[in-house]
Amino acid sequence: MKWLKIILFLLPLTLAFHNLDAQQRFPKPEFHTHYTQPTPTTPEPRGVGMEFFDVLVLLVVLSLTSWFAIRKRSRNGILLLTVFSAIYFGFYRNGCICTVGSIQNVALALADPKYVISLYALLFFLLPLIFSLFFGRVFCGAACPLGAIQDLLIFNPITIPAWLRKTLGFIPYLYLGLAVLYAATGTEFIICRYDPFIGIYRMNGPHLMIYLGIAFLLMGLFIARPYCRFFCPYGAILNVFSRFSRRHLSVFPTKCIQCKLCTTSCPFEAIDFPDEEKSKPDTKTNSRKFILYLALIPVLMLAGAWIGSKSHVFLSKAHPDVYLAELLISHPELKTDSKNIDIQTFLASGKSLETLVAEAQVIRDKFKTGSWILGAFLGLVIGLMAMNQVIFRRREDYQANKGNCYSCARCLDYCPVE
Amino acid sequence: MDRKKFINNSGRLVLLGGLAYLTGSIIYQRKVSASGKYVWQIDPFKCTQCGRCATECVRDLSAVKCVHAYSLCGYCDLCGGYFKPNTHKLNTGAESQLCPTGALNRKFVEEPFFQYTIDEKLCNGCAKCVKGCGSFGNGSLHLQIRHDLCQNCNECSISRMCPSNAISRVPIETAYLIKGDFKKPAVSTPK
Known part of the structure; x- marks a missing residue:
């Protein structure tokens, strides 16, 4: 046995000078007993079919949200869908790939000649945008897992002054620009790296990620949906798209009776008040x-x-x-x-x-x-x-701001008009 | 048609056109794969066993595990991946094992051969055994991303930190790059 050890120690030294790829240092043994050599296990990744099933689920959730927000006018329906999205896209699917992060895949696909984007990732990026052009930000309302977890944990939202809201509203565009720049140059995917809620959905992750998520959720108890409003880069795109939406959730079903009941209903201050007569600017x-x-x-x-x-x-x-x-x-x-x-x-x-x-x-x-x-x-x-x-836009009714409204349908329950 | 409606409609048309242009240019450049999915894998020939796989994965216990390409193994008694370099006793005592978590199991097959298997529940992907096997043995032990554990993050957080750029997206059809089946690519273009 001893000589074997010595040889085994010496062999690499002598072989180190030869081409290492050409031959193995130690030949494969010839076994005399009935030994069967195991093969390395290779557990399969999640199939492509499942990813397309997710796209289908997204499509169904988006359609149902649009229907609940505009036709059915049901907050309960949207709440149910929100819970479903948090469970399915969040806890079950564990986040990746998500619509918010797909911005970077699209940017990289356009910039990097070698990168090929999967069709389902592209669809995850496109579907919510197309829906926003016709029905408003229904994606934010119930389909986005990042929005869902924040929406379900709104406890006692405070009012943020308009100047602060508008100033902070610049951050998403900055974030979007930086994310596209870093993705297109092949540096990194910052949206994914600093995604605050993925660690919570996976119930596993780096400490910083988890702490960031908990901090956002605690903040969200009082500042409704802080990530959506002041950080989300996809929200910035949706904000622009939704302004041109064909149809949109409306606070009142037929005619606003100026009862002001809805004014306190929106935790995101996304309801525009009618302008007073005297405030009409010169x-x-x-x-x-x-x-x-x-x-x-x-x-x-x-x-x-x-x-x-x-x-x-x-x-x-x-x-x-x-x-x-x-x-x-x-x-x-x-x-x-x-x-x-x-x-x-x-x-x-x-x-x-x-x-x-x-x-x-x-x-x-x-x-x-x-x-x-x-x-x-x-x-x-x-x-x-x-x-x-x-830009002065004449407003006579209490109406949802098409850019900022998430179509969560909270205000609908407050409107007394039948 | 009033002015507001006109602006609304034309804005929507412009944005739809923009989306169509974006999608069209991706499709035109053949940058989209309809049936494709990409998963993360380590190129075992690029890996330098720096140890970051154990610490940089988003999972608490890394999704990177040591994989044993048995077809390359020499079944050595003195296994460079199993034993600490200067150990005297070739037994399964903890003090002589290289693996910090005791994830590498040694089993006698027949004189003088031993089989080494990996307990994936214990393996943390630190690559100490890989380094040992590569330095003194055939290099049959190597690291690989396990798809039952990998979350397939949009961007692998280890790949960002990998000093040798060994981690990349591979098509799902070749979901595992395991030594033996996966051969070192022919000499790369001179730099």
């Missing part, structure tokens, strides 16, 4: 302001593009290759740091620093283009948000 100053803001939009976009292109170096540091290349250039002494896994792996890979820097430069160039587009986009958003302030 048309002349208003149109002057309108023209001013309209002229301001290109200026804001240019400024945004400038700031964006200036910040591309900073933004690109999120990409691991760019980060590593920068680290190696600025701190060459780290090459001897045996604890830095990234640097040691890079050095062992035999790739030259020049190659790495060249690759990082390609990525940084992508960021250069992406950043100014992002900046211009954000400038446009700020400009449009400002312009929206001076």
